[in-house]
Amino acid sequence: MSQIIALTKKFISIPSIKGNSRALKEVLDAALAEVKGYCVDFFEKEGIPSALIYNSKARRTRFKIILNAHLDVVEGKDKQFTPFEKQGKLYGRGAYDMKTAAAAEIILFKRIAKKLNYPIALQLVTDEETGSNGTKFQVEKGVKTDFVIAGEPTDLNINFKAKGTIWAKVKFFGKSAHAAYLWQGRNPIWNLKRFLDSIQILFPLPAKKAWRTTVNIAKVETSNLNMNKVPNNCEVSLDIRYVPVGQNRFSSMKNANFYIKKLKEVLPANAKLELMLVRTPYSIKKEDPYIGTLQEASKKITGKKRRLVGEPYGSDIRYFIEDGSRGITFGPVGGAMHSENEWVDIKSLDQYCKILESFLLFAQKAAFTT
Missing domain, CATH: 3.30.70.360 (Alpha-Beta Plaits)
Known part of the structure; x- marks a missing residue:
């Protein structure tokens, strides 16, 4: 957990907003420094960098699971780029949306991806808030998956549809x-x-x-x-x-x-x-077996299944769904997204990491239909 908090603070301290190309490159480089030893494909469109990291020697034509994270944030006051902890919460621009979840995905991938018996990738983009030169561009370049999880804010609920x-x-x-x-x-x-x-x-x-x-x-x-x-x-x-x-x-x-x-x-x-x-709006079926596996993982860690919800915001998983894949957003508990006192609950972050890890391990033995 300390690794994730430390990496999140490093991310928050970098003002990776639209137009700050130096900061966007810096935050992506900081993320990639954590996953040395894995193969990385780099992408760039209109000066916007993104990366795909995977657990095989060559990129697969299709992954079983992709963990998606964006490292860009909306604008904020200077003080919001100085992270701090208070009463069990981590504050700062992007704490909730979604640098904390990004750090969790990165540390988890680094730790277990090579132990998994299926093709998995970590997708890191730097323009989810304002453009489509990251995830959409990668999908256009042939990046495919059966299922994608983006760590957008959901308060540990499973968001299966969006407006x-x-x-x-x-x-x-x-x-x-x-x-x-x-x-x-x-x-x-x-x-x-x-x-x-x-x-x-x-x-x-x-x-x-x-x-x-x-x-x-x-x-x-x-x-x-x-x-x-x-x-x-x-x-x-x-x-x-x-x-x-x-x-x-x-x-x-x-x-x-x-x-x-x-x-x-x-x-x-x-x-x-x-x-x-x-x-357009997007959704997947509530009965999707990947959702079932995520529920099974949640029950193991927290003793209960998560609520299935529809969120008012969109996310980059739309590009995979439009390409015929399935996906959900799933992130830790927090608040004040895009506001002055943005925060994430540290205890929920621990649960989030454990649920994701169990999900990835359960997926080794689960037989999914596509």
């Missing part, structure tokens, strides 16, 4: 005027307000985590820089996390199209909708 994502920008247009004669202009911010009022009615904010569609107003902007001027433009950026509609398959684009149509129905006549990103 889809739509990032959209809506632009509004008006007419400039002097603020003292504002009736001579047309302020588009009023149209933006009415649009957002409609969005709030369509997709009310839930009081707690729920399997329903939500819309985050991520940014509101205008090019106007003057207090005494009626702006002639403004725009709003939306992050929509949506659930499948009716009996539609999770992977069906009918789901995204349903919500895009809803947006268009409440747009003012002169507004313009721009889609920046569209990702």
Whole structure:
């Protein structure tokens, strides 16, 4: 456990955020220094590095299991990159999402991968938070697996499904005027307000985590820089996390199209909708034998099976699922993801490591269908 905590602190102290190419390389190098003696394939796309480490002399055409971890984090204040422990918790940017789980996967892989009788790989990427030049690129280059576990935050529950994502920008247009004669202009911010009022009615904010569609107003902007001027433009950026509609398959684009149509129905006549990103929801069957094996491992370590949950966030396992594989996210207990006081529970980290180890060992004798 001390090794994992020490490695996590080293990771947290490196500000591996988007645009900091030196830090992204540094955190990947720090991770790879832990797995010397294993074969490593390096990947890079658009300056974004990633790696695949495996327990055989040559890369297999298909692995049985891949442990996936991302080493990048969202931006934070300088003090958040100084990790510290307090009352059984480890604090710092990425403690929960997901440098602690990454350190656990790395130390576990290092210790037992060569003892396993099946092909296993450790996948380390540096752009999960903001791009697709890591895991997606590796999948495009032929990296395949029967099952993937990503150590994303789940509080020791098993996340087998995730919402889809739509990032959209809506632009509004008006007419400039002097603020003292504002009736001579047309302020588009009023149209933006009415649009957002409609969005709030369509997709009310839930009081707690729920399997329903939500819309985050991520940014509101205008090019106007003057207090005494009626702006002639403004725009709003939306992050929509949506659930499948009716009996539609999770992977069906009918789901995204349903919500895009809803947006268009409440747009003012002169507004313009721009889609920046569209990702479908994904899921695997609750009865998947790999989930059963993970439950068996959990019961051995904690005395009980874990809850099966659907999380509102997406993750890199989507690229494997879209390629025909199966996968889940599974991580330790923590809180304040992407917030100022991000933390992970150290006791749960010990359970997490033991559950993962038992799962990998159980997988040696389990017969899985693909």
